[in-house]
Structures are given as structure tokens and as C-alpha cells.
Amino acid sequence: MDLSIDLCGIKLPNPTILASGVLGVSRCSLARVASCGAGAVTTKSISLEPRSGHDNPCVVTYEAGMLNAMGYPNPGAEAAREEFAAVDQLPVPVIASAVGTEPEEFAAVAEILTALPFAATEIPVSCPHTPGFGLMGGHASTDAIRRITSLVRDKTKLPLFVKLPAGGPEVVDLAKAARDGGADGITAVNTIGPGMVINIEAARPVLGFKKGGVSGPALRPVAVRCVYDIYEAVDLPIIGVGGITTGRDAIEMMMAGARAVGIGSAVYYRGMDVFSEVCREIRTWMEDHGYESLTEIVGAAHQ
């Protein structure tokens, strides 16, 4: 069964996308994930200057999900220019994630990355655990999103996705602000929180940064609801991200309105083959339930 989709004119062999921040630091690493069946891959978020990120431990799991506080470690936009120069040689489209503190910095990074053969740009305005960025940088308001999006829009000709936080009802307004700023699509959602896990024997928070964004199964219902609300409010394609671990999860997210699905934490739960396995599970489920194409599924829950 054909699972290929069109996302703002980009052809994806299937709707699974490697979410930003997981295994996406280098071209080789992205190629390895592509060979495991991902329909597209996203780079680790790239900032203008190199960053070393938060102290370890940066990742911890608990019974319902995962917390991370990586703090955007990345070699910076100049290094990315070299690392991703031939990124179009990968078998699947590669999405560049560009991040900044000031709106101008988002635009500067996006300008550098636009010169590279990426298929699209994504700008996260939603990280919950990095000072100066996302929720800790005041980026997740309608005004900030409109401004960041329109500045980036001026600098990139690539399809532009704005990655929103896992919020309450206001995500609808944030999505509208992204649309008004010139976004071509919405990525929903980033990790929620921040949350905290305490090691009670040591009587200390586990993470080096103490707090971290929550992802994995615990996030899924929130992510599904955000996508559902955004689908009703704006007429832009949505990449649904948050807790997708199985083919059933992916179908649920697409029924909420996502055209494609991002997968991050499940790489930990199921290994890198999670992409081909989720695709296999989607196909089996569709066959068992009489669906012939993904277009019948996207938004199906809105009746």
C-alpha cells in the first residue's frame, strides 16, 4: 500500500518524520535514520553560535514517558554549512531546524540554512527548558510568533514550519499567528512542561538542569488535542508530534488532522527501526479496516 504523502510540495515516501533533537546532529546520522525507514528527517536545532548545552544527565525516563533538558547543544550555523552541504544526497527530504534567542537570530540562522539543499525549515518557538529560547525566551506568544515567523519568512524560500508548544486552548491563536507571519505549515507539538523527576534516595532532581521537557506516551493525548484544535482553526498542513510509538498512535494523530507524524522518544523505546515498524503497522491497520489511502484518514476524527 502506498503511504507517500505531499507536504507543502515535498514528496515523502511515508508520513513518519524523525523529530528534531533525536540523532539529528550530522548528515551521516540522519542517513542512518533514513535507512531505517523514516519518510523525512529533521536536524537537531541549529543556533547561530555553537552551544554545549546543559550539564548531564540530560535525559531520564519514567513510567509514562521521558524528560530531557539537552539545552540545544549544537555546533552552530557555520559548522552546519559544512556538515549539511550535501544533504540532498540522502534518500529522503531533510528538514532544517533553526533556532535563536532574538527574532533576528532565527532569521540569520534560517538565511544560512536556506543556502543549503534542505527540503524545508522548521522553527521551534516552544522549547520549555532552555533559558533564552522558546518558553524561557518569551517566544510562545502570538506577537513573538508573528514577528519571528515573518522575519524568517523574508529570509527563506523553503517551506516554513513553525513548531508550537504543547499548550492549552491558546495554541489555536499561536497557530493563527504563525499563519499570519507567513508559515506554510505547523509542527505540533514540542515537549510539554517543564517537568521534574526527583531521585528520592539522593533527594535531588535527576536532570542536570533539574527541569526538562516531557515527551513520549504521557504527551500523546495533549499533542493529539492540539493538532485537533489547530486543524479546525487554520488551513495549513500539520506535522503531528508527541508520544507516537506505534502505527495506531500515528493513525490517531492523522485522524486528529496531522498530514505527517514526527517521532522522537520512540527511537528510545523501539530502536531506530521504529520508522519502518510504524509504517508496517499503519499498512496492516489500514488493510484490516478497509482504508485505501492516507487521505481518507487525515482529519477523519472531525465529523
Added chain:
Amino acid sequence: MNPLEPRRALVREKIQENRETYSLTLSLADHDHFSYRPGQFNMLGLPGMGEAPFSFSSLHLERGRFTHTIREAGSLTRSICQLAAGDILSIRGPYGNEWPLEKAKGRHLIIVGGGIGIAPLRPVIRHALGNGEEYGRLYFLLGARTEDDLLFREEFEKLTAGRDGTLLMTVDRGEKKELSHIREGLVTALLDEIDVDPEESITFTCGPELMMRFVARQLIQMGQDPYDIFVSMERRMKCGIAHCGHCQIGAMYVCKDGPIFPYGDIKRFADTML
């Protein structure tokens, strides 16, 4: 057990190995079950100070205890080296792969260590000496800046007593010239002195990347297959479980696919990295 959740380790014993290196013998404070293989590593941490990878320098668990040998390189390692018996640190692991001791069976074993890189090779040296019948000839070639930096020198001298030519060492600057098995110079020079067919031997090496590169190149010139040379690689780590991608070499992750790699897989990155 959640492999990402740090557990608590208790410092049982601390030994100063030299000016800047300490061996800490640890045991788990709250859980009993623990096992590991030589070549693997733990992430050791202190609250608010961060966390970093350290290889095992002990061969196997003894009464629940295992050892890490740590050189003061920065703020975390300095703080860990200041701990005393009874202190607690956080531990995740063991992670990573092991030295391919099975593959080495029936062949000559060449071990080349430099500086703090001698520590992860200590369990292999002890294993090989304890199971000599399983291997051909044994060569332990160790190098360091000074004699003081030659980790476990006395222990290895005792263990190899009566096995002439097994233990060969070099230092950048020699003090006691009378010791015939310690030369001045580079560890690679010792490769000229060993008397085995590289085609029938296997090499394990750990040390500065430049050293490992010269060792590997020379062995290949001598006829050794790049896939019979195993190097233990070092990269900055974040997650330790092949999730974040920060410890990559090409498409390989040092934390999961490594830290031990056949040089054949690393070789094509050698010009830029190794």
C-alpha cells in the same frame, strides 16, 4: 530497572595512582544487581557538577565492587577524585560494548595503551595473564609522559614477572634509565620489537587518538588487518544510550555501537578525527 535512571554508588576505597589519577572502588548503594564486561563504561556524576563516561579498570565484580580509574581533567573529574570512602556519587550504566576477547582466542594478543588509556586495558591484561593458555604470545606495550604516569606499572611488573619481553614501556621523559623495559620515546617504537606475525594476532588499543592512529597505521603496514585492530574511542556524551546523537563518529554512536570499534570502521574518518 530503568537504564536511564541514575542509581547511587558508594565509594568503598580510593587509591592515588599518581599526581592526577585516582582509582575509586565502588559498589551500588541501593540495588544489588550489577554486572559488566571489560570495555564497557559507566556514567558517573555528582549533583550540580554534571556526569561523564568512565571505563571499568577492574576485571570483574568482587563482592559487588568494581573500579574506575580517573584522571583529573576538569571540574567534574577533580571533584570525583576528591571523594572519600563513604561518599556517594550517581551512576548510570553499564553502557557500550566490550573488548572482543572471544575473537582474540587462539591468537597473539597485542595491547597498546597510552596515558589514562591504560586503565580500560587493565582488565584485559589481567584476563589474558589469568587465561594464558587461550592466547598465543602476549605483548603489553604501554606509554606515558613520565614513569609516574605509567598506570599500574608495579602491578603489571609483578604479574609479568618471569615472562620476559611481555611488558614493554616507554616514557616521553625518562628518570630511572636503568630499567631495561622502560625506554624513552614513543610507544609506536615498541611495535618494532615484538616478534609475532601481525596476521596471526589481534590488537587492542586505547589512548590519545593520535597515538591510536599511529599504532594502527604501523600495524597495518606490518600486515595486520584493520579489522583485527580494536580501538576504544572517546567522545563527549550526553544521553549514553544512542538517543541524542552527540557522540557520533560518522553514522556510529560511541555510546552504543562503541566505545570499542574495529579500526577498519574508523579508518575513513581518521584524517578528520582519529
